[in-house]
Amino acid sequence: MDFRSDQAIYLQIADFIIEMILTGKWPEDEKIPSIRDLAVEIEVNPNTVMRTYNQLQADGIIYNRRGIGYFVGEQARENARAIKKQEFINSDLPRLFKTMHLIDLSLDDLELLYRQYSENSN
Amino acid sequence: MDFRSDQAIYLQIADFIIEMILTGKWPEDEKIPSIRDLAVEIEVNPNTVMRTYNQLQADGIIYNRRGIGYFVGEQARENARAIKKQEFINSDLPRLFKTMHLIDLSLDDLELLYRQYSENSN
Amino acid sequence: MDFRSDQAIYLQIADFIIEMILTGKWPEDEKIPSIRDLAVEIEVNPNTVMRTYNQLQADGIIYNRRGIGYFVGEQARENARAIKKQEFINSDLPRLFKTMHLIDLSLDDLELLYRQYSENSN
Amino acid sequence: MDFRSDQAIYLQIADFIIEMILTGKWPEDEKIPSIRDLAVEIEVNPNTVMRTYNQLQADGIIYNRRGIGYFVGEQARENARAIKKQEFINSDLPRLFKTMHLIDLSLDDLELLYRQYSENSN
């Protein structure tokens, strides 16, 4: 796993976990890697992973059983998707549209770029 | 002026100035507010405004006449638009599209939201 | 049985057993569930139950006959009540009163809440 | 400042700050000590203080201005008192009353203990 430098590592780990959940690779109530294991695997300090887990727990996406580990929460997929969607619509989109307007980029242009992106990611 | 906490203030000021230029409110060669005046008006430290002006000058969007002040540069609109566009396509869009995919938001959904946004901003 | 996360599970189990004893549901010299059985019933690790039983035995509330099981001790009710009372007065109450003072809750308010609680628990 | 060992230090610091706010010693919009300063004063690691500030910010009790510091939030007194009160009524009180019942302690007994406590804290 390699990290971008423009965002905190613990947030990028959170995005990774949310992706695992949203794509169904980590189903509901499944145990997720222990803090130590994940830290070793992605080569970061355990404290950094713990910070990620703390936040995801506060968001209701994962939960924790004492001495056992962390688990994917009930309805984590729905919750995570809802949270992400709200964030997206409330804070990303307005900025997106405003920028599009400023740089004179139409919806059609955006559609074109989207198709290019889709092709490249296949 | 109120600032988001997820981006440096000096960058948000830069965006504001670019918006003024792109929308034509500050035309080419027009004097822009002095560092001190702008700092007072938007209630930030003059150092912060200076940082904004320095960067915009480095980008060729504004220029400065010693002892007189800062001015909108020649072809500032074109330059600013080109810079914004590059930024947008290279760094904003990919993450945008990835998020859209994760939260199951289609281009059609986006179009709908765009129309809602357009109506509200009128 | 579901556990709060703000206290060790083995202590919550101890509270449960003490409650059984104080309310007379488990009378003196009666055999209590085996470690294994209780562990299965409340879905915790047997080690955790063992820890509870060890402590209760050390407190003189239960005793154990090798190969047979654990039993409610002689005068377990009196002992348990005395221990709980000491704990309560020495460590719970001071913090309680301090909090009451901070949130501006009077003895009269407390009395009111007590009546509400009594009604609901009937 | 000396800390009990039965609760995390960062939570005890939070309680201290809430007390400062509730008693009016730190009024609304007042700057609170910087992370470093408070850490030096109470002789803990800055990370520990930061943890406290993070939580209080999440609770809406303090807020932060980039590069300047942390401040007592708007209506922090009301919010803090409300949060504390909810916690108290929902989680402390039921346990309190249950324990009182188990150890055969009446409201009158409690009142007596309260008066003793009040005298001692003067």
Added chain:
DNA sequence: GTGGTCTAGACCACC
């Protein structure tokens, strides 16, 4: 100066 992040390593309670 301010906070934010990260690492390294320690100790602890708990399961």
Added chain:
DNA sequence: GTGGTCTAGACCACA
């Protein structure tokens, strides 16, 4: 084994 807390110290961006 698990997580939770704390320290020490570093580096960074920002105001």
